[in-house]
Amino acid sequence: MSTSIIPGTRRRLLRSPKFTDGLLGAAGLVTVLAVLEFSTIVGLLPEKTFPRVSADLRELAGMAGAAELWTAVGHTLQGWAISFALATVIAVLLGIAVGSNAVLYAATSAVIEFLRPIPSVALIPLVVLVLGTGLQSKVFLATFAATWPVLVATIYGMRDVEPVALETARSFRARPRDTLLSVVLPGAVPYIAPGLRVASTTALILCVTAELVIGAPGLGQSITVAQAGGQYQLMYAFIIATGLLGVLLNLLFVALEKRLLRWHPSQRSQGGVQ
């Protein structure tokens, strides 16, 4: 009897939606890669500027053992980490101040609405003049860009606290500090967490932009150097590596959000937030 359990569980595993979805996703990925590979082989895409995908991936695999790739990844990640941390601290503190004070909110909301749509890349020339072409410029640009999503999300979250919860806290004579820490802030977390995810992506984008446009060391610079040198396989390998880094950071933040918001309805029902 005991042997019949194992095929049973295996069958259940094979039929579980998670497994079939994963299989389907893998099939989609393989199909797209195969189509690209085949297009190059039959000459639909020019082999010179569009090498075979398999060659690009082999190049990437070959680089995995070399220092060049990891140094570039390290530079990019360093810029990302510093600017993300700075942006989070600045934006959350500022957001708490602005969101909990009506006068401050009135004074800043229009200014924020003016400043926020300014494309951060417009600052690149000034930043290069004042801060040079190194890590400082990269961090400044990325911090500037990544602050807005968190700031706006924090302000929204602070102002959208459930009135009943606030009144309850008031009727229990909770001190303002306790109300802020245990009623208002937790209520704002569902807003702040997606803001953090956007900020992480934005910070990475701006770091790569800075590396690409002003030549700070990192993945962006490696991509342009490979392109300028006509080493297209290397260029594609670096682009793929940059994409993988983006995917990893994304996954990290989705997991983080899930953990931070364990208690929130959007996470309890499956598939609330992708």
Add this chain to the structure above:
Amino acid sequence: MNRRSVLLTLQIAAPILVLLGWALWSAGSTNIFYPPLTKILSVFRDTWVFDRVGSDVVPSLTNMLAGFALSIVIGVPLGILIGLVRTLRTALAPIIEFVRAIPPPALIPFGIVVLGVGTGMKVFIILMVGVFPVLMHTIDGVRGVDPGLLDSARAYRVSRRDRMLHVVLPAAAPQIFAGMRISLSLSLILMVISEMVASTRGIGYFILQAQRTFAIPEMWSGMVLLGILGYLFNLAFGTIERRALRWHHGARKGAS
């Protein structure tokens, strides 16, 4: 004056005060990097009203709007298709997640290699980046359509085409507009970056060139122009969105 009107006055006065503060602070500035605001504004008038509009602003904005329009034309139908067909959605999920995660500027060298440094490359890059917010939001919007609505439409034998146009599309519209707004600001950013990396004209090129030749007031005037453009696009889009979704806001107000 009651508290409400004080707050409103403050809201209107604050940006003006900030500008005045900038003007006063920079008035006697001798620092080459931070020229007086009045100087920036006079250079702005000489440069952008309307001397360089034809040579720089129009080509830049044409690229940007072409890329943005293509993002919508491709993103919305594709999003509806992927949103409605579950198999397609699961099969394409990993590839979409990957391409979306590539920081957009990293695609510029790829665009240069494949398409050269012309207009085609810039529109392509703007499209490559702008299409994803529209696509993702459309997929989410379509998935969120109330199944009851779809079922009743089907029960009344509403044709497939009418179901798409009059049930699915309107129900997903608020989400689609949210995606388009993100896409619009990304388009502006990519327009600037693509001109900074490879171009001989356009606003981004002008600013970078001004910086390299130490024409600092000109550089500032370009930055101010970009700020104004960003603000205006945001404002215009907000107006269009409010008009297009008036029924939605009305319905929500009625419900609450």
